[in-house]
Amino acid sequence: MRHRKSGRLLNRTRSHLKAMFQNMACSLFKYEHLKTTLPKAKELRRFVEPLITISKIDTVAHRRLIFSRLYNSEIVNKLFTIFGPHFKNRLGGYMRILKCGYRIGDNTILAYVELVDRKSQK
Structure with missing residues (x-):
């Protein structure tokens, strides 16, 4: 039984989910x-928001923790130099999810995911 197991599986294996969310993040x-x-x-939000919260405090332990989840040193540096100080006073809700219509073919709902208060607006 699947009682009390959080998160969506999205019809993928756990290793595929981990790799997909690392790439999307x-x-x-x-x-x-x-x-x-x-x-x-919606599931990406559960993966990304704790990373931004951790990146608010720049320590070696936090850098190693985020690197163990993303495996990209360029992105880790950007998190601690740009996004951490930028979201310093915000307690949560770093992402915005906007519905943007339906995909042609399978009619699934599409969404834009963006960081709140980003510098380069459309």
Whole structure:
């Protein structure tokens, strides 16, 4: 039985989910926005927001912890130099999820994911 198991599986294995969310998080931190399906966006929020919260305090232990989740030193440096100080006074809710229509083919709901108060607005 699947009682009290949190998170969406999205019809993927755990290793696939981990790799997918690592890649999506790196893309989100690199470009500050992305377009994906709504369930993936909601699950990405559970992966990304704790990383930003950890990046508010710049210590070696926190850098190693985030590197163990993202495996990209360029993104880790950007997190601690740009996003950590930027979100210093915000207690949570670093991401915005906006529904943007339906995908042609399978009619799934698409969503834009962007960081709140990002510098390069559309």
